[in-house]
Amino acid sequence: MVSVITSFSRITILSYIIIFTVIDLIQIFEPKLNEVVGSILTTIQAVMIVLFLCNSAAVIYFAKENPYVILTTVFQLIFLTVIAIFLNNLSVPASKALINNMLLMLCFSFVFIERLNFNKSIRQLINGVVSLVVAVIVIYFLRKIPEISKYLFVFAAIGIVSLLAISFIGDIEYGARLSFNVLGIRIQPSEIVKITYLFFIAGCIVTFRDFRGYLFSTIGAGMHVLVLVHSKDLGTALVFLAAYVFLTFIAYKNYILLGLEIGGAIVGGIIAFNAFPHIQTRFIAWLDPLSVVDDKGYQISQSLFAIGTGGWLGSGICNGMPAKIPVVVSDFIFAAISEEMGAIVAICLIIIYMCSTIMFLNCAFNCSNSFYMLVVSGIAIIFGIQTILNIGGVIKFIPSTGVTLPFISYGGSSLLSMFIGFFIAESSEELWISAKGRRRYDY
Known part of the structure; x- marks a missing residue:
């Protein structure tokens, strides 16, 4: 019975994701769709998510014969509904396609963390609820702060x-100082x-023109x-550096400065490679993981085995060995998705991330305020760069950097950051309208 349900679900789940992805692409390449048609398409996407x-x-x-899975799913559906309600009320206008993408990513997170570790899936749901509450509070206060760009040095x-x-004083994880442990909660x-x-x-940029x-x-x-x-958190340092390079280019459109920044980044990367042994270890594991499979290359080798085993249609949920x-629930969760749902679903997920990045940029460039335009552009850049670094490391396209996959990887701090960024992007125009003492910035 279980094998029949699992085998049948490989096809049904694939169908849901393909339909969702095709609609995403339609909305990207046909942005001026009739309002009624657009509403129908986003409604179909919402049905596919459920x-x-x-x-x-x-x-x-x-x-797993775990009755709590059903109860957890009910709470997850309620949580997703609440997110959609909040975002539709905060946004002017709401980008329903982007909201649907976020909800689908959260579904992937719930499904695979639940499949891998049920207790962690409960914690991830709690992380999501906390992130939602904090994001709403952040938006509330941002509405009340006029000319927020003046507080740049405070930030x-x-x-x-x-x-x-x-x-x-942070705790060392995987050779880097990444977090604090406060009352059992890792921040x-x-x-x-x-x-x-x-x-x-x-x-x-907007204060000093x-x-x-x-x-x-x-x-x-x-x-x-x-x-x-200094903390040896080089993956995050790369994300910060990329955000700075692209934001300054968007603002100043100066190719000379862009060339200098990229050159400086390359030099810095070479220095970091020679200075930190754990970076050299990651390069060795990337270049030839099977030669060091018993040690340095074990993680990436297992990731590649999992992806290869899954094939095009996947082994089926709970039929693989992710x-x-x-650390499959965080850094390498994409490999678990590829193994059990297959390469087609994995490719669709990459397309959804690509479409989401474009939608973020559309939110930015449609914002009439230069400050929030740059902030949302930065959110889009961080979202896109993290996706490339995470998936690239999992499939051996680039060395592993240790960054999380947005909205899917397990982790409260990462989820909170993404929630706040997403809410700011969706409500950027409304934030500009609501803030008292507003004035338009031009650079």
């Missing part, structure tokens, strides 16, 4: 002090600092990145 979650939960329930101080604290400040970092850079803006943003970005390097991959 079917995907319920179908996947049914397979897990029959495979810089918050970010640098937080990173310095973790750099000196990773660098995830939250991503938001304050973007506020700082955007504030520099000359070379000073570039100078201050460069100095501040350099300090953030250097502290992260638990053999170290």
Whole structure:
């Protein structure tokens, strides 16, 4: 019975994801769809999300015979509904396609964390609820702050002090200082600092409309990145650096500065490679994982075995062996998805991430305020870069960097950061309208 349900679900789940992805592509390549047609398409996507979650939960329930799976799924559906309601009320206008993408990513997170570790799936749901509450509170206060860009140095101080604290007294994980442990709750400040970092850079650019803006943003970005390097959190340092490079290019459109920044990043990367042995280890594992499969290359080798075993249609939920991959619930969850749902679903998920990044950029470029335009552009850049780094590391396209897959990987701090960024992107125009004492910035 279980094998029949699992085998049948391979096809039904594949169908839901393909339909969802095709609609995503239609909305990207036909942005001026009739309002009625657009509403129908997003409604179909919402139905696919519910079917995907319920179908996947049914397979897990029959495979593990855990009655709590059904109850958890009910709470997950309620949670997703609440998110949609909040975002539709906050956004002016709401990007329903982007909201659907976020909800589908959360469904992937719930399904695969539940399949791998039921207790962690409960914690991830709690992380999601907390992230939702905090994101709503952040939006509420941002509405009340006029000319928020003037607080750029406050944002810089918050970010640098937080990173310095973790750099000196944080717990060491995988060779880097990444987090604090407070009452059994692991907090990773660098995830939250991503938001304050973007506020700082955007504030520099719109407050100082000359070379000073570039100078201050460069100095501040350099300090953030250097502290992260001191913590040996080089994956996050790369994300911060990429956000700075692309944001300054969007603002100034200066190819000379872009070339200098990329050149500086390459030089910094070479220095970091020679200075940190664990980076050299990751390169060895990337170049030839099977030659060091018993040690350095074990994680990436298991990831590639899992992806290869899954084939095009996957082995079926609970039929694979993703638990053999170290830290599979966080850094390598994409490998678990590829193994049990197959390469077609994995490719569809990559397309959904690509479409989401484009939708984020559309939100940014449709914002009439330069400050929030830059902030949301930075959110899009971080979202896209993290996706590339995570999936690229999992499939051996690039060395593993240790960054999470947005909205899917297990982790409260990462989820909170993404929630806040997503809510700011969806409500950026409304934030501009609501803030008292507003004035338009031009750079």
